[in-house]
Amino acid sequence: xDLMNIxxxxxFILLVAVSSAIFYTQKWLLFTTVGVIxxxxxxxxxxxIIVAIKTLPRDISVVISYSQYMFKxxxxxxxxxxxxxxxLENVKKNPDKCAFIHQDSKWTFQQVEDYSNQVAHFFKxxxxxxxxxxxxxxxxxxxxxxxxxGLSKIGVATAFINTNQRQSILTHSIKIVDxxxxxxxxxxxxxxxxxxxxxxxxxxxxxxxxxxxxxxxPDSINLDDEIPKSSKEPLPEEIAASRMxxxxxxxxxxxxxxLPKAAVMTHCRFMFMAVSTHKVLHIKENDVVYNPLPLYHxxxxxxxVGQALLCGAxxxxxxxxxxxxxxxxxxxxxCTVAQYIGEMxxxxxxxxxxxxxxxxxLRLMIGNGLRPQIWAQFVKRFNIKQIGxxxxxxxxxxxxxxxxxxxxxxxxxxxxxVPFYPVTLIKVDSETNEPIRGEDGLCIxxxxxxxxxxxxxxxxSNASSHFNGYADKKASEKKIIHNVFxxxxxxxxxxxxxxxxxxxxxxxxxxxxxTFRWRGENVATSEVEAVISNVVGLKDAVVxxxxxxxxxxxxxxxxxxxxxxxLNITHLQDGIKNSLPSYARxxxxxxxxxxxxxxxxxxKKLDLQLDGYDPSKISDPLYFMDPHKGQYVPLTKELYQExxxxxxxx
Numbered sequence: 032x033d034l035m036n037i038x039x040x041x042x043f044i045l046l047v048a049v050s051s052a053i054f055y056t057q058k059w060l061l062f063t064t065v066g067v068i069x070x071x072x073x074x075x076x077x078x079x080i081i082v083a084i085k086t087l088p089r090d091i092s093v094v095i096s097y098s099q100y101m102f103k104x105x106x107x108x109x110x111x112x113x114x115x116x117x118x119l120e121n122v123k124k125n126p127d128k129c130a131f132i133h134q135d136s137k138w139t140f141q142q143v144e145d146y147s148n149q150v151a152h153f154f155k156x157x158x159x160x161x162x163x164x165x166x167x168x169x170x171x172x173x174x175x176x177x178x179x180x181g182l183s184k185i186g187v188a189t190a191f192i193n194t195n196q197r198q199s200i201l202t203h204s205i206k207i208v209d210x211x212x213x214x215x216x217x218x219x220x221x222x223x224x225x226x227x228x229x230x231x232x233x234x235x236x237x238x239x240x241x242x243x244x245x246x247x248x249p250d251s252i253n254l255d256d257e258i259p260k261s262s263k264e265p266l267p268e269e270i271a272a273s274r275m276x277x278x279x280x281x282x283x284x285x286x287x288x289x290l291p292k293a294a295v296m297t298h299c300r301f302m303f304m305a306v307s308t309h310k311v312l313h314i315k316e317n318d319v320v321y322n323p324l325p326l327y328h329x330x331x332x333x334x335x336v337g338q339a340l341l342c343g344a345x346x347x348x349x350x351x352x353x354x355x356x357x358x359x360x361x362x363x364x365x366c367t368v369a370q371y372i373g374e375m376x377x378x379x380x381x382x383x384x385x386x387x388x389x390x391x392x393l394r395l396m397i398g399n400g401l402r403p404q405i406w407a408q409f410v411k412r413f414n415i416k417q418i419g420x421x422x423x424x425x426x427x428x429x430x431x432x433x434x435x436x437x438x439x440x441x442x443x444x445x446x447x448x449v450p451f452y453p454v455t456l457i458k459v460d461s462e463t464n465e466p467i468r469g470e471d472g473l474c475i476x477x478x479x480x481x482x483x484x485x486x487x488x489x490x491x492s493n494a495s496s497h498f499n500g501y502a503d504k505k506a507s508e509k510k511i512i513h514n515v516f517x518x519x520x521x522x523x524x525x526x527x528x529x530x531x532x533x534x535x536x537x538x539x540x541x542x543x544x545x546t547f548r549w550r551g552e553n554v555a556t557s558e559v560e561a562v563i564s565n566v567v568g569l570k571d572a573v574v575x576x577x578x579x580x581x582x583x584x585x586x587x588x589x590x591x592x593x594x595x596x597x598l599n600i601t602h603l604q605d606g607i608k609n610s611l612p613s614y615a616r617x618x619x620x621x622x623x624x625x626x627x628x629x630x631x632x633x634x635k636k637l638d639l640q641l642d643g644y645d646p647s648k649i650s651d652p653l654y655f656m657d658p659h660k661g662q663y664v665p666l667t668k669e670l671y672q673e674x675x676x677x678x679x680x681x
Contacts, residue, residue, distance in 0.1 A: 078533070083446075086534055089435050090445045093311075096434070097448070100310040104302050113273045113298040114340060115184045118144060119265070121343045125316075130339045131173040132319075132347045132364055138173045143180070143340075145263040150181025152261040153254075157212075157234075161186030161272065164208045164281065168192040168201075168223060169216030170350045171326040174238060176336055178214060183279040183298075185269045190281040190293065191327035197222055200290065202229045208281050208293050208502045212236060214254070220247040275299045281502060282329050282425050292506050294426035295499040296333065304329075304423075304430070305337025309344075311434040312395060312419045314368060316343040321366040321393075323349040323357065323375070329425040330398065335370050344368075354378040358413075361391040369393050373400020374571075376409050381569040389414045397421070403439035403538075404561040405569075422485075422539060426510070427523050428498050429454045429487030431537050440536040441529070453496065456483035456531055457515065464526075464543040466512060474515045479533040482540045486512060486522040498523045528555070545636070547576030547585040550614040554587055559615055563589055566606030567598060574617060575640045580675050587617040590639045594624055600654060604663050618681065619644045620654040620663060646671055 107117060118140075121130075126141040138146075159165065165182055167189050169175050179189035190208050192201070201222065205213060210233065215223045217239030224247050227235070238254040275298045283291040308314070320338050324331025326348070338344040347364045349356075357379060361369060375398075379388075397419040401409065410418060422441035423430035431442020431454070444454060456477040458467040466474045466484070477483035489511065490496035498521075500507030515522045528540040540546075541555040548554070556574040563572040571592035576585030591598060600620075607616050621639070646653050646668050653666035658680060664670075673679045 096311045100306045115270045129345045146177040147181035148263050149258045149261040151184040155185050164188045164210045166190040166205045166210040166213040175326050188278050202226045293502040305341045309342045318344045318368050319366045320346045321369040323352040358387045368395045371398035377569045402561045429485050429525050441539045443536045453488035459484050482528045482530045485525040485529045489521040549584045554615050562610045588619040589617040590621040593622050622652040
């Protein structure tokens with residue numbers, strides 16, 4: 032029985048009731064003390080008292096931070112404000128303060144307000160109205176932010192298109208939300224030109240540094256010419272018509288499995304995300320936040336940008352991440368906070384050491400995906416005082432934040448916060464990934480140390496527990512689990528396996544689709560990937576399960592990027608043997624030269640998984656762990672036939 036079970040147990044409820052009654056008889060001290068001692072002894076929960084004492088400073092801070100950001104958001108909700116009104120407050124407070132820095136240009140809060148108003152007036156004059164959607168296909172820059180903010184002021188939702196999308200996937204992303212127009216940065220206009228014939232009725236607008244000489248999209252409207260002609264005056268009636276729960280953006284999933292899905296983003300969700308991070312991690316208005324993440328991504332485009340729009344800090348935008356320029360940029364712009372995605376940390380560690388990497392002023396780095404295996408090495412080498420690791424899905428309501436520098440943790444939930452923030456772990460079948468239900472037909476909570484799927488209760492009465500889902504309603508319904516802890520309740524299914532310790536800290540384990548079973552054991556691909564990446568000098572590596580005919584479960588296979596063709600198979604083999612149990616060691620290896628990455632620097636696992644390990648179909652070098660020799664050997668066509676025919680002992 033863990034803490035949550037105790038809090039809901041009949042004995043605990045009875046204790047509270049009896050103690051309360053005794054309290055009002057004026058003899059409460061003696062009887063309550065006796066009652067508490069009896070409860071502890073009967074339940075043998077001495078450890079809970081120790082945990083409560085150890086986590087008291089943290090939990091007091093949680094209450095303070097939670098109260099601060101909830102008060103702020105509730106105040107905005109009471110006033111009926113959306114992003115536009117909050118931005119205007121920051122403009123009134125510090126009109127000449129720098130909101131965004133990009134290369135050598137600086138945009139003050141007043142400039143952001145003025146330009147976004149011009150955007151709103153222009154698109155209103157073009158006939159766009161509340162409920163419409165417009166696609167934005169551009170690299171990161173201050174105009175990108177002003178465009179979607181301006182569109183939101185007239186109730187138009189912006190589809191943040193991934194700049195890496197091409198051909199049919201790009202067409203799919205624009206069509207899936209029924210966009211009425213597309214805004215294209217001129218640096219990406221050749222890629223849009225490739226699909227323009229598939230979207231003949233879509234109006235096209237362009238902007239960018241070389242826009243006046245752009246001939247690739249001859250029928251497009253040049254925003255650099257048109258927007259400056261529009262009024263800078265606010266649009267109070269249009270802005271007042273918006274609500275906190277209105278959608279203002281669509282943000283796409285990475286597409287590691289199938290076509291990207293468009294997640295709905297509301298003003299309320301944006302506010303919770305940015306303001307909670309601001310308060311819990313104690314970011315200040317005088318902080319300068321380095322944001323090298325793409326603006327079409329939730330972390331960079333909302334959490335990072337929100338530190339300026341909603342919280343009044345200054346944000347430095349970089350069009351594309353550069354490992355070699357990361358620390359130089361932080362020094363150049365006097366950054367005190369920086370954002371990351373886990374793979375970026377690995378790229379930074381892979382670079383030769385330079386003095387600049389410790390001459391920065393960073394006190395905090397915020398992000399997700401920093402692997403526990405390199406966490407300590409990263410903070411020590413680069414002198415990072417605090418890591419604000421978080422966990423969250425763009426479309427979900429089950430989000431976590433590690434505000435207390437707990438190494439390896441992706442967040443925490445104090446025991447007393449569960450009623451207010453109903454996020455927890457439930458047991459699932461390791462093969463089907465379906466929730467395990469008890470005799471009563473309800474799901475089973477995980478105990479500390481047990482891995483399970485993270486779920487968050489969907490409550491329409493609580494804005495922080497809303498599930499906005501995707502543009503595709505069927506896809507949204509697939510993410511909901513019904514009748515979890517009682518008949519009629521609904522929970523968002525994150526699809527990710529996490530583990531909680533006794534102190535309330537949560538740790539990421541793997542994605543349910545990435546975990547596979549081999550030799551009766553569950554293999555977490557993220558753990559194997561981390562080991563292999565460390566062995567081969569922090570190169571990209573992805574692990575997945577592949578089927579072998581007439582063999583139960585899936586065998587492990589690893590694809591390793593080796594652009595310079597310097598991979599030492601013997602060294603890799605020894606490292607795998609020394610670091611992984613036999614069942615977790617990949618049976619097959621594939622050495623690839625090119626890096627098929629998603630927007631968040633993850634290898635496209637599904638494509639590799641579908642390729643399998645057939646040497647007649649794959650030109651890349653393939654290897655097989657020969658159980659007789661205890662080493663990796665080249666996977667030939669003859670050896671492949673022996674394996675699938677069952678003639679090789681595995």
